[in-house]
Amino acid sequence: MTTGTETDxxxxxxxAHGDKTALARAFDRYAATLTRYAWALADDRQDVExxxxxxxxxxxxRAATLELPADTMLPWLLVxxxxxxxNTGRKQARRRADELPEQLAAPEDHAEARERLRWVRDEIAALPETDRRICELCLLDGHSYSEAAEMLGLSVGAVTQRVSRSRRRLKKVVMHDEH
Structure with missing residues (x-):
């Protein structure tokens, strides 16, 4: 893409030759577009930035080895x-997966922990069939998202989204003790 006289x-x-001002020109040219696209993929301002x-x-x-298939770097930047x-979503999912067991195990009183876990299991049981099965496989049985996706005939992305949505719901139940 050309803006003025300089091509992408x-x-x-x-x-590729170390010109930092060229990076600044690329940023000026495409940062707004990438930011709008990133907002479609992430919910948090810090993550978007x-x-x-x-x-x-x-x-x-990668500038030294980058071959532009078109006269614009935008498609490459979008990918x-x-x-x-x-990757950011996967890191956050792993972080949340690590946090949920800690939250469930936090109470010193085992009876309280069992009670909390009962509410979580009740919430999982109340989920729609596919979401319930995904939670059982990933959160309770410890299967990876790709293993659960293969077992259920879903894409890994679908499993990831459903686990994330279910975790938010479960965290709300555990943290706010709605029952």
């Missing part, structure tokens, strides 16, 4: 942005 190819070649920054850092790091967003 020229910007990438300048970056990190995803966009990581995308431009990847551009900087990189999407990949960084998915």
């Amino acid at each position: 190819e020229a910007i990438v070649r300048s970056m 990190e995803i966009v920054q990581d995308s431009f850092l990847t551009l900087w790091q 990189v942005c999407r990949n960084h967003a998915f």
Whole structure:
């Protein structure tokens, strides 16, 4: 893509030769578009900013070997942005997975812990069939998302989204003790 007289190819070649101002020109040209796209993939401002920054850092790091299939770097940047967003989502899912057992095991009183766990199991049982099965496989039985996806004939993305949604619901029950 050309804006003025400089092509994206020229910007990438300048970056490949260590020109930091070329990175700034690429950022000026595409940051707004990448930010809007990142908002479609992430819910948190900090995550969006990190995803966009990581995308431009990847551009900087790969400039020497980057071959643009078109006269614009935008499609490549969008794919990189999407990949960084998915990686951010996976990191957060692992962090949440680590936090949920700690929250369930936190009470010193075993009777209280059993009671909390009963509410969680009740909430899981109340989920729609597919969500319930995914929670049982991933959260209770310890299967990976890809294993659960294969067992249920779903995509890994679908399993990830359903687990995330169910975890939010379960966390709300555990943390707010709605019952």
